[in-house]
Amino acid sequence: MLDDNLKAQLKAYLQKVTQPFEIVASLDDGDKSQELFKLLTEITELCDKIALKTDGDDARTPSFALNRPGEDTGLTFAGIPMGHEFTSLVLALLQVGGHPPKASDDVIEQIKALDADLHFETYFSLSCQNCPDVVQALNLMAILNPRIRHVAIDGALFQAEVEQREIMSVPSVYLNGEPFDQGRMSLEQILAKVDTGAAEREAAKLSEKPAFDTLMIGGGPAGAAAAVYAARKGIRTGVVAERFGGQVLDTLAIENLVSVPHTEGPKLAAALEEHVKEYEVDIMNLQRAVELVPASQPGGEHEVRFESGATLKSRTLVLATGARWREMNVPGEAEYRNKGVAYCPHCDGPLFKGKRVAVIGGGNSGVEAAIDLAGLVAEVTLIEFMDELRADDVLQKKLASLPNVKIIKGARTTEVNGDGTRVNGLTFEERASGELRHLELEGVFVQIGLVPNTEWLKNSPIELSERGEIVTDERGMTSVPGIFAAGDVTTVPYKQIVIAMGEGSRAALGAFDYLIRS
CATH class of the missing domain: 3.50.50.60 (FAD/NAD(P)-binding domain)
Structure with missing residues (x-):
């Protein structure tokens, strides 16, 4: 799982661990469990203060908890935290192992003083650059306060949960089983929401x-x-x-x-x-x-x-x-925001794996988004208002080479359609003829400027x-x-x-x- 260079870097970091702790894994016979077991084995081999146990009984597999001897820290990863979340894993290892966090003394004391049972669940994707901030903040809260628990869940690996909870944007955070918030949040922002007198x-x-x-x-x-x-x-x-x-x-x-x-x-x-x-x-x-x-x-x-x-x-x-990102301001856009309407293809793209999506905008941002999404989804339709795309030629050539991309020019999006809970289509007008057309799809990524x-x-x-x-x-x-x-x-x-x-x-x-x- 880890190459020699990454192992060397991780070994240097783990020298900062000052107290022993256990990684308690919950595994099954699947390939992902084998991958996770290999990763955790490599980690424990780099630090003699970390022990690996495989007798975990978490219903989510593969997953693992980080526990100090005789103490349940309440911190769990469900999935394999690589990609953007590898930093979250490293920080969690260090902090459970006694390395002090970078948070200010005031913030640490505020976390410790929270007097409520808070069970957070965060759904992330490995390609999301916004997710680590949320995962790391909630992990720290769980480590510092025994009444706080946090499970970081790879949405791409636990698709059944994602579908059941109708999650179409990451990071998505649940608190005590109910939706808490979506999108990038800092530690201070989370504390402001749970500590009502802080603001x-x-x-x-x-x-x-x-x-x-x-x-x-x-x-x-x-x-x-x-x-x-x-x-x-x-x-x-x-x-x-x-x-x-x-x-x-x-x-x-x-x-x-x-x-x-x-x-x-x-x-x-x-x-x-x-x-x-x-x-x-x-x-x-x-x-x-x-x-x-x-x-x-x-x-x-x-x-x-x-x-x-x-x-x-x-x-x-x-x-x-x-x-900020410019919105289309058409019916359905606000109603289905984070329910199929998205503005960050890197963050939310993995949640649309195998589905049909549209990208609105033919500038560099729109074309880059369509190229990225084409490697994940079943079909991408790029819709541009003008009669020609405005992106750089090199990007247009790359886009044209992709077999699962359609390009519609001279079109004005008029409505985002849905069934009341999520997007199921999009309506646009052909500007030359004035005729309305409908696309059946599951996601709309808006990329039309600032x-x-x-x-x-x-x-x-x-x-x-x-x-x-x-x-x-x-x-x-x-x-x-x-x-x-x-x-x-x-x-x-x-x-x-x-x-x-x-x-x-x-x-x-x-x-x-x-x-x-x-």
């Missing part, structure tokens, strides 16, 4: 903070770069965001970031946060901006209000709230373009003195990570220049 306590703490010199609203590449450049000037700097990393967290392969031949979105987001933390930057997560109150006079303090009730003030601001996150600025004096993007000058300043903007939320063309980083840096330098001159 109010955090909002009160934030509102008591003194004014910043520069405050970044958004923690993606633009916000992170702005924070680094501002902090290096020695001024009081803060970053407040819904989630640090922004849309990068939902990006799989990144191959055009200069000097980095290949990386993945979550890895880049983690590197951005680690870099920012090298400086004295106050990072505040889980905060959605809802209102901007500009300073009443030049050089005064701007105020930003958040959905949580928190209020922050700063002499300058860098607005870097980014953009929308700037500027709704919260509609009633502010910040100038916006017709598309809702923030208008900036050559220094990144908006129409309001002392307020700057950067990244995908602005009118700057070519929405690329490297451009957002440059724009964030420019905005921070512009803000510093404004401060010293005012």
Whole structure:
């Protein structure tokens, strides 16, 4: 299962294990159980503090639990956690083995103080880059609090459960047998949902903070770069965001970031946060901006209000709230979101194995999605509004070579159809004739571009373009003195990570220049 290089790396990690524990496997006679047994055997051979037992009685096979002697930690993997989940396995081995987690002392104490029986189940896919954050967060909660249990389940391996629970998007989390949430969640977000008083306590703490010199609203590449450049000037700097990393967290392969031949979105987001933390930057997560109150006079303090009730003030601001996936806004799309309508082919593609799906959009994102899905599903139909695809030629040639892909051009999607619980079809209009056509399918992947996150600025004096993007000058300043903007939320063309980083840096330098001159 593990090559020599991976074994060497894992052996080095497992040297951090300080207390013995057991891997208790539940196996049957199937091929997957044999694969899991081989993996677990290889792991135990790398560390003398880990013992393997095969007398587990879990109804899910193959699966395994990580238990300290005489103690049920409540942590179980159902499946073979390779792919993106291999990191989750390694962290679980280390943490059950006594290696301290990276979570803050406040978060650890908050987990330990939870006074309820919480049984979480997370359905993941091995190709999902969003799933490990959720799996790792819930694993840690199970390790730290004996009243919390967590089972991480490979949805592709336990298809019967997926069908029974009608799961069509990962990660999907159940709590005590009932749906809890879907999609990427951080440890802090999960705690905010189960610890109902946490949000109010955090909002009160934030509102008591003194004014910043520069405050970044958004923690993606633009916000992170702005924070680094501002902090290096020695001024009081803060970053407040819904989630640090922004849309990068939902990006799989990144191959055009200069000097980095290949990386993945979550890895880049983690590197951005680690870099920012090298400086004295106050990072505040889980905060959605809802209102901007500009300073009443030049050089005064701007105020930003958040959905949580928190209020922050700063002499300058860098607005870097980014953009989100554009929706079709047709009947059925919202109703069947996560019930057949999806926006992340890498995450949810494995759940549609052997089924028929459509991809909406003929740009690079849409064509790449269709190519990826073609290796998993029975049939892919790509639907493009224009008369020609807009993707790069190399991608179009690859798409055309795939036998299970159909391409429909000059078509407008008019409705997503379903039976009340899940998608079963799609209706589109042939633009040339006006005739309506129907496709029978089980999934729709929407890939039609981005929308700037500027709704919260509609009633502010910040100038916006017709598309809702923030208008900036050559220094990144908006129409309001002392307020700057950067990244995908602005009118700057070519929405690329490297451009957002440059724009964030420019905005921070512009803000510093404004401060010293005012």
